[in-house]
Amino acid sequence: MSTTTTPAEIDNLKARLKDTWAAGDYDHFSRYMEQGARIFYEQLNVPAGCQLLDVACGSGQVALWAARDGAHVTGVDIAPNLVKRAQARAKAEGLNVCFIEGDAEALPFEDASFEFVTSLIGAMFAPRPELVARELLRVCxxxxxxxxxxxxxxxxxxxxxxxxxxFIAPSGMPAPVLWGVENIVRERLGPGVSDLQMARRYYSLTYPFLPADVVEFFRQYYGPTNRAFASLDESAARKLREELEELWTAHNRGGNELTVVAAEYLEVVAIRA
Known part of the structure; x- marks a missing residue:
């Protein structure tokens, strides 16, 4: 973002981000992504008993897996509705997890509080990545x-x-997918780490319905997609839906009954210096 961004503009942006993630039903949406979260988490070999912070935790996809395996887990997310859902899920399972509302750009924790700091498809969406990088390093x-x-x-x-x-005007913030570019991640985290390993991996997006229904599922339940469609007139919304259906269909490997798409992500594992 521009260095001339005012505090009032930042406050307005944060309010819009909260509204975006409160739209739809991310908890329901995320249930189809839990196995991918498990795979991401298992590759980290988190020891039981360690202090783990999950940043932009959503409704607990990674945090709950870690708690089930015996880690002492704290989850933080900017959206209060997601924090409440995560708390309810932990309570239903009898898991002792602390979920709180908080901002990835200003984490409400002391320096060096956690042995593991994770963020799966979460902190990448914060508008000021340089602050996110600073905070991830600070609390680790x-x-x-x-x-x-x-x-x-x-x-x-x-x-x-x-x-x-x-179809949607740019937000003015750095593209979230820049967190998926190796040299940019190295610039953001490099000075604070003693080792940095990155690998391109694939998240299986699997749905028991066809691509047209996947697009509708995203529109109903995934906040950013929900808000994007709501901002468009009928003609533009119809065209966006058509293009998304074409994209999902072109990448679908699930045949005539399922939608299965391999979505590439960058796995980043850094050791705090």
């Missing part, structure tokens, strides 16, 4: 691990973002 203890999963611009979700960009 020396020798601790920072792990992110970020959509790439070349991958399927990056292509979906490009489709939306044809």
């Amino acid at each position: 203890s020396p020798g601790g691990t920072i792990a992110m999963g970020n959509w790439t611009r070349e991958g399927f979700v990056g292509q979906m973002f490009k489709t939306f960009a044809k």
Whole structure:
């Protein structure tokens, strides 16, 4: 974002971001992505008993897996409705997880509070990435691990973002998919880490219905898609739906009954210096 952005403009943007993630029903939406979250989490080899912070935790996809495996987990998200859903899910399972409302750009924790700091398809959407990088490094203890999963611009979700960009005016903030570019991640985290490993991996987006219904599912339940469609007139919304259906159909490997798309993301694993 521009260095001349005023505090009032930032406050307005944050309010819009909260409204965006409150739209739809992200908890319902995210249930179809839980196995991918499990795969991301398992690759980190988090030891039982460690202190783990999940940033932009949504309704608990990574945080709940970690808590089930015995980690001491805290989750933070900007959207209060998602925090409440995560709290309810933890309570239903009898898990002792602390979920709180908070901003990835100003995390409400002391320095070096956590041995693991994770963010799966979450912190990448904050508007000021330099502040996100600073905060991830600050709250991680020396020798601790920072792990992110970020959509790439070349991958399927990056292509979906490009489709939306044809219809929606740019926000003025850096593109979230820049967190999926290796040299940019190195610039953002590099000075604060002693080791930085990155690998391109694939998230299986799997739905028990066909691409046209997947687009409708996103429109109903995924906040950013819900708000995007709501901002368009009938003609533009119809054209956007057509282009999204074409994109999902072109990438579908699920046959005539399922939608299965491999979405590339950048796995980032850094050791705090």
